[in-house]
Amino acid sequence: MEKRVKEMISMEIKVESGDILKAESDLAVLGSFEDVSLPSVVAGLLEPADFSGWAGQTLLLYPRGAVAPKRLLLVGLGKREKASAETIRRASATAVKEAQKLKVAAVTIGVNGDLRLEPEVTAQAFAEGIELGAYRFARYFTGLAPEQTFEVERATVFTKTGERTRIGLTNGQAIARGVRLARDLVNGPGYAMHPPALGQEALALGKRLGLKVTVLDMAQLTEQGFGGILAVGKGSEHEPRFIVMEYGKASKSTPTICLVGKGLTFDSGGLSLKPADAMETMKSDMGGAAAVFGAMQVVAELKLPLHVVGLVSAAENMPSSNAYRPGDIVKSLSGKTIEVLNTDAEGRIILSDALFYAQRYKPDAIVELSTLTGAIIIALGSHATGLFATEQALADKLSRAGEISGERVWQLPLWDEYHQMIKSELADLKNIAGRPAGSITAGAFLAAFVGDYPFAHLDIAGTAWVDRPAKPYDSHGGTGVGVRLLTEFLKEYN
Ligand code: BES
Ligand code: ZN
Ligand code: ZN
Numbered sequence: 001m002e003k004r005v006k007e008m009i010s011m012e013i014k015v016e017s018g019d020i021l022k023a024e025s026d027l028a029v030l031g032s033f034e035d036v037s038l039p040s041v042v043a044g045l046l047e048p049a050d051f052s053g054w055a056g057q058t059l060l061l062y063p064r065g066a067v068a069p070k071r072l073l074l075v076g077l078g079k080r081e082k083a084s085a086e087t088i089r090r091a092s093a094t095a096v097k098e099a100q101k102l103k104v105a106a107v108t109i110g111v112n113g114d115l116r117l118e119p120e121v122t123a124q125a126f127a128e129g130i131e132l133g134a135y136r137f138a139r140y141f142t143g144l145a146p147e148q149t150f151e152v153e154r155a156t157v158f159t160k161t162g163e164r165t166r167i168g169l170t171n172g173q174a175i176a177r178g179v180r181l182a183r184d185l186v187n188g189p190g191y192a193m194h195p196p197a198l199g200q201e202a203l204a205l206g207k208r209l210g211l212k213v214t215v216l217d218m219a220q221l222t223e224q225g226f227g228g229i230l231a232v233g234k235g236s237e238h239e240p241r242f243i244v245m246e247y248g249k250a251s252k253s254t255p256t257i258c259l260v261g262k263g264l265t266f267d268s269g270g271l272s273l274k275p276a277d278a279m280e281t282m283k284s285d286m287g288g289a290a291a292v293f294g295a296m297q298v299v300a301e302l303k304l305p306l307h308v309v310g311l312v313s314a315a316e317n318m319p320s321s322n323a324y325r326p327g328d329i330v331k332s333l334s335g336k337t338i339e340v341l342n343t344d345a346e347g348r349i350i351l352s353d354a355l356f357y358a359q360r361y362k363p364d365a366i367v368e369l370s371t372l373t374g375a376i377i378i379a380l381g382s383h384a385t386g387l388f389a390t391e392q393a394l395a396d397k398l399s400r401a402g403e404i405s406g407e408r409v410w411q412l413p414l415w416d417e418y419h420q421m422i423k424s425e426l427a428d429l430k431n432i433a434g435r436p437a438g439s440i441t442a443g444a445f446l447a448a449f450v451g452d453y454p455f456a457h458l459d460i461a462g463t464a465w466v467d468r469p470a471k472p473y474d475s476h477g478g479t480g481v482g483v484r485l486l487t488e489f490l491k492e493y494n
Contacts, residue, residue: 010173012154015165020110020158021067027104028069029095033080036113041066073098086406088125093133093473099152110158119160120168127172130155132473135180137187174301175487179480182294186478190266190283194238195314202243209300216242227331228353232346233315235323240315245296248307256307258358262347262370263289263314270317270343271325287464288369291482298487309361313350329427334449337427345431347372348445355449365394366450369458369482375438377462384410386459388443394454401489407481418444
């Protein structure tokens with residue numbers, strides 16, 4: 001069972017330019033706008049009141065020879081002027097989910113009416129929706145029914161053909177593979193996906209993609225003074241690790257971006273133990289690390305013209321007689337001391353080492369992702385990732401990437417007053433500052449370790465895991481949030 005995450009094989013996605021209703025298919029999926037009338041042959045198959053085309057509406061029709069496809073699924077796209085890449089992403093995910101349900105191996109997908117999107121954007125969204133809608137984490141099931149394991153083999157998208165479409169498809173498939181990798185890492189149970197296993201995953205990724213990967217073990221962490229990671233990891237039988245993954249090389253014309261991820265393979269809270277229900281999903285506390293893995297894979301596959309360094313602090317936070325305690329004072333890699341008041345605010349402690357380490361690359365930007373605070377779930381729910389930044393231009397780039405990728409972010413302030421709140425009576429910093437502004441004080445804590453380098457912190461505690469998915473391209477468990485956002489950010493970075 002403790003097998004390494006396998007290299008994902010993408011579905012075959014083809015593009016055709018003709019009329020989807022004239023192409024034979026066991027299932028054709030037709031995206032339909034609220035304000036564009038259906039082709040008359042389709043309109044003749046239903047009662048008009050049964051389908052208005054609101055975003056997400058579906059209606060399965062059996063045309064019985066009226067059109068070439070055997071089955072026709074109408075998927076509502078809402079109003080045409082509001083349609084975005086996200087509309088296409090959701091509709092195509094709905095399409096493959098229906099194909100899985102009906103056990104159709106080859107599905108055709110098209111849109112009724114003109115899409116006001118660039119062909120590259122459209123094709124990328126189709127590919128992302130199709131690949132992510134098909135995602136399942138089935139590794140631990142035994143005796144599944146055939147409809148639960150059925151794999152759709154091929155999707156044919158009816159849209160404009162051409163070079164831009166081809167590029168969009170390739171990008172979308174690579175991005176989706178990155179997201180699927182991140183989901184697999186998060187969904188892997190804590191006993192299997194422990195810090196050394198995460199280190200092995202990094203080495204495997206490096207080998208597959210030609211990245212330079214270094215994994216620091218306990219002895220190296222001790223020798224080099226990674227006090228934060230060591231303190232948090234002390235209570236677990238699984239040793240902590242620090243992972244460095246490097247793509248490309250630094251040069252005058254090539255920007256260096258550091259991506260930093262929180263890799264708590266399981267967060268019990270430590271001695272400040274979490275209540276049982278809060279612990280249920282805490283194998284997902286390495287969602288930031290998973291996003292960094294996924295993004296590194298995409299960056300390498302798409303050969304982006306950048307120098308990207310992925311840094312992951314990996315540890316398991318457990319209570320034991322050897323665990324770090326409330327009241328302990330930890331000396332981080334930076335030399336700064338941290339008073340630990342609550343062992344459950346461990347993410348910021350392991351990240352302090354990684355963020356300080358990032359400075360050695362003299363990066364143009366440090367972008368860090370972590371499932372850091374429950375407070376961000378109170379603020380934003382699951383509809384946006386919290387964004388905190390020391391440089392507005394960097395925040396703006398990430399906000400824009402969020403809109404385009406569909407992984408929205410929302411900025412909160414990092415004013416001086418918040419930095420004051422995390423000063424300790426006994427050490428340089430304390431790791432908690434009470435409930436008020438809990439997500440912001442956590443962000444302020446992190447910012448103390450990046451020096452003057454432009455820094456953004458993304459709190460993904462509300463977006464990395466979903467119990468009951470609201471979007472058709474999500475499924476229960478890890479969402480892989482961050483991969484699409486980071487890829488868009490890096491693609492447009494200049
Ligand atoms: N990993 C948690 C944050 C979290 C909560 C992620 C819910 C996903 C869902 C983090 O390590 C933590 O426990 N934070 C504490 C901080 C507090 C002790 C200041 C929290 O948010 O309660
Ligand atoms: Zn915690
Ligand atoms: Zn945590």
